Amino acid sequence: MASLAPILETRDLTVRFGGHVAVDGVTCSFEPGTLTAIVGPNGAGKTTYFNLISGQLRATAGAVLFKGEDVTALTPDRRARLGMGRAFQLTNLFPNLSVFENVRLAAQARRGGRLDLLSMASSHRDLADKANDYLARVSLTEKASFAAASLSHGDQRKLEVALLIALEPDIFMFDEPTAGMSVDEAPVILDLIEAIKSQRRKTVLLVEHKMDVVRRLADRVIVLHNGRLVADGEPAAVVASPIVQEAYLGVRQTGAAHV
Amino acid sequence: MTRPSLLGRLISEDYPRNRVLAGLLIIAFVGLALAPFLFPGTRPLSVATRICIFILLAASYDVVLGYTGIVSFGHAMFFGFGAYGVAIMLARGWVGWDAMAIGLAAALALSAAVAALIGLISLRVKAIFFSMMTLAVASFALILATQMRDLTGGEDGLTFRLPPALMPSFRLVAEPLFGVRIDGRILTYYLIFGTSLAFFLLLLRIVNSPFGRVLQAIRENEFRAEALGFSVVLHRTLAGVIGACVATIAGALLAIALRYNGPAASMSFEIMVDSILLMAVIGGMGTLYGPLIGAVLIVLAQYYLQPGMEILSSALSGFPVLPALFHPDRWLLWLGVLFVTIVYFFPSGVVGRLRALSASRPARSA
Ligand SMILES: Nc1ncnc2c1ncn2[C@@H]1O[C@H](COP(=O)(O)OP(=O)(O)O)[C@@H](O)[C@H]1O
Ligand SMILES: [Mg+2]
Numbered sequence: 001m002a003s004l005a006p007i008l009e010t011r012d013l014t015v016r017f018g019g020h021v022a023v024d025g026v027t028c029s030f031e032p033g034t035l036t037a038i039v040g041p042n043g044a045g046k047t048t049y050f051n052l053i054s055g056q057l058r059a060t061a062g063a064v065l066f067k068g069e070d071v072t073a074l075t076p077d078r079r080a081r082l083g084m085g086r087a088f089q090l091t092n093l094f095p096n097l098s099v100f101e102n103v104r105l106a107a108q109a110r111r112g113g114r115l116d117l118l119s120m121a122s123s124h125r126d127l128a129d130k131a132n133d134y135l136a137r138v139s140l141t142e143k144a145s146f147a148a149a150s151l152s153h154g155d156q157r158k159l160e161v162a163l164l165i166a167l168e169p170d171i172f173m174f175d176e177p178t179a180g181m182s183v184d185e186a187p188v189i190l191d192l193i194e195a196i197k198s199q200r201r202k203t204v205l206l207v208e209h210k211m212d213v214v215r216r217l218a219d220r221v222i223v224l225h226n227g228r229l230v231a232d233g234e235p236a237a238v239v240a241s242p243i244v245q246e247a248y249l250g251v252r253q254t255g256a257a258h259v
Numbered sequence: 260m261t262r263p264s265l266l267g268r269l270i271s272e273d274y275p276r277n278r279v280l281a282g283l284l285i286i287a288f289v290g291l292a293l294a295p296f297l298f299p300g301t302r303p304l305s306v307a308t309r310i311c312i313f314i315l316l317a318a319s320y321d322v323v324l325g326y327t328g329i330v331s332f333g334h335a336m337f338f339g340f341g342a343y344g345v346a347i348m349l350a351r352g353w354v355g356w357d358a359m360a361i362g363l364a365a366a367l368a369l370s371a372a373v374a375a376l377i378g379l380i381s382l383r384v385k386a387i388f389f390s391m392m393t394l395a396v397a398s399f400a401l402i403l404a405t406q407m408r409d410l411t412g413g414e415d416g417l418t419f420r421l422p423p424a425l426m427p428s429f430r431l432v433a434e435p436l437f438g439v440r441i442d443g444r445i446l447t448y449y450l451i452f453g454t455s456l457a458f459f460l461l462l463l464r465i466v467n468s469p470f471g472r473v474l475q476a477i478r479e480n481e482f483r484a485e486a487l488g489f490s491v492v493l494h495r496t497l498a499g500v501i502g503a504c505v506a507t508i509a510g511a512l513l514a515i516a517l518r519y520n521g522p523a524a525s526m527s528f529e530i531m532v533d534s535i536l537l538m539a540v541i542g543g544m545g546t547l548y549g550p551l552i553g554a555v556l557i558v559l560a561q562y563y564l565q566p567g568m569e570i571l572s573s574a575l576s577g578f579p580v581l582p583a584l585f586h587p588d589r590w591l592l593w594l595g596v597l598f599v600t601i602v603y604f605f606p607s608g609v610v611g612r613l614r615a616l617s618a619s620r621p622a623r624s625a
Contacts, residue, residue: 054486080488092486094479105476108469109487115497116469120263122272124469167487 005068007032007203008171013052013062022048024227025062030171035197035204037214037235039244040224046207047089049224050173053205054086055079067170081112085169089176089207091156095149099140099159102148104131106166134166139188154185161189165196171203172196179209193217211239269460271467275548277617280610284548287555291452295445296437302562308448308516310558311455312509317538317550318462319505325544326466327498328478330386333393334535336400337374337503339526340366341510346520347410349419356422363511367504374503378496397531404522416521425450425515451512458505463547465501474498478545533557541601543608552609560597565590 344366542553
């Protein structure tokens, strides 16, 4: 792929919790239309890296650039309105609202949070249609009127993903979307991610532990370990590389390697 | 999808979704709309007036507490601002609709500014400190109201005259209508009823608008609402300002109804706790029909529990202990018992309970 201007860039991105450096000087850029898998053992800093990119955490040092703009100082809602979308590793829904309303809200957010106090939410058929469409795509149509909190774990994960796709961002950030899902539930989500990727218009960051999934979906893999970016390259090569084997085994290693 | 009916649009498609609730709402509406004719007399009319005003006040509080999840104890302050706005202008002897309008406009501006400031501060402090801060701001306002005698009349408050059409001596038509003389008192009642109804419907529209849905999202999960791109500051602050302004209008109506305002009438903590909070909690928060039902129940209890107990107490005079238990002086105790019972058995309020009975699935809103 020709080197397009990156849609997202992190420069020396660092966050410190007391003495612990959870993300340590990560410099990386992401080209539009690509799917990058982020791997690394538990506690490597993957979720924290996402939190820094989407703004839930403030960086101790370094910068995040989105579409060429420095967004390091922006709040999460500003970044979302610029086109960043995020699904969470720990399910993060509107528990007492219906499944339908959860997705409808995401579709409404797509419009950029414009204030509208005097129309009836129920009169916006386009948002309802969109919400129903996305619910169908994650096969939750039958549960549309359930309270989100009453769903099973697997269904909550699906709803979490439906919220992100209904937001229609320019960059999708999935954090272990299929974790804890049963074998027959996971394909729904993975097929959705693959569909997003195959459009080649959207950028996807995917934190994923299962190497077969990474091999199937990713254009590129980066490896985080102890908060550092330790490997970056083609999926097959990165997955096979000693550095990943070491990282997953937790063996001490040094420096970043490009494979 | 067909276009909703006129009634559907008026109530912003926020249907009762329960027969008992629908029945109660119809009774409340008809009872209030025809109050001067159904329940003639001065006392019933002041009960109906108070119900109208407190429905609006409790509903405005619900926008803040029930819909947005902001725990503020300062709501009576805004009610007081509205009442003082009208009272201060009219007590200067400038008795006119324009004076009332100017007083109300000034009160609205003050309420909006204070509510916006409180909303912005709320983002800097933790929830519990925020609640305490609203209490502190309201206490400060109450102290100011009692101390600034020249302006507010201090503890005694201000008594004033209304424009002639609203004074009891005014006659709209010479002949009585259905046996009721259409005087300034009745006109005042319908001014209050109409204003309350209009603003209640406006609030109903706002909570059912796209904006209102975001308020619910913020109440449910502020973190996720923000991650979707909704500005929590903006929505929260705006909800606070709307709640404050509608409370201010309710306060102006109170001053008009009483032709008087003082700290105890509109601004005290009794108003905040015994009325606003109680109505919202008993009726059920997060649905505007809750505070409506709550306001009706509480105002009726405030007016009729004591006399009712008087009757009960004397009827039981032959028995031991019982007359003392139902002595009219114990009415607060019984109000407390009523409160605890309702909160215990209906943690989501009367309306929450009724709707849950009818709902096939446990979702809060469609
Ligand atoms: N808010 C926080 N405060 C303190 N430590 C944190 C915080 N968030 C994450 N950490 C720590 O940072 C490290 C990276 O965590 P995380 O990003 O969740 O890892 P991963 O997602 O790769 O499993 C962990 O050691 C975790 O305990
Ligand atoms: Mg993680």
